[in-house]
Amino acid sequence: MSSLDIQPTEPRRGSTPNTDLTGIREFLAFKLGSEEYGMDILRVQEIRSFEKPTHMANAPEHILGVVNLRGVIVPIVDMRIKFKLGTVNYDTFTVVIILNIGTRVVGMVVDGVSDVITLTPEQLRPVPEFSAAISSDHLLAIGSLENRMLILLDIEKLMSSADLGVVPGLVH
Secondary structure (H helix, E strand, C coil), X not given: CCEEECCCCCCCCCCCCCXXXXXXXXXXXXXXXXXXXXXXXXXXXXXXXXXXXXCCCCCCCCEEEEEEEXXXXXXXXXXXXXXXXXXXXXXXXXXXXXEEECCEEEEEEECEEEEEEEECHHHEECCCCCCCCCCHHHEEEEEEECCEEEEEECHHHHHCCCCCCCCCCCCC
């Protein structure tokens, strides 16, 4: 098992690790299916290669099970299943992003991680209203960078949503 520790920088003046989008922010870019997403780098603890988790009886389909990460039992959520992205294959590019959400540690399976992107407020666009697998409440903005567009997730709200069910009890 290999892992890549992400050492996020401290937030720059004028930005905080919440949904404040008025300052320059750093996002971890990752792929789910054919789309590219981003999340606040300050929520990322580490990135690990995929390993088959221990299955938990009666867990929702998108919760693959749990892994023991240095003594911490971590639920593993496959976002590709949650977002109904078709056939899910586990290959050498599949990774687990370990997140710190509130007081919980959660693993999120994605198709791959590309880079850390710095976005200024001028590069952020409002999320259009449409029907999608992700509630608009869980989206921060659309990040525009040269020829790339990232769907920026409010990962704390997404992971604490009732339908995902992995981080209960967060107050918004």
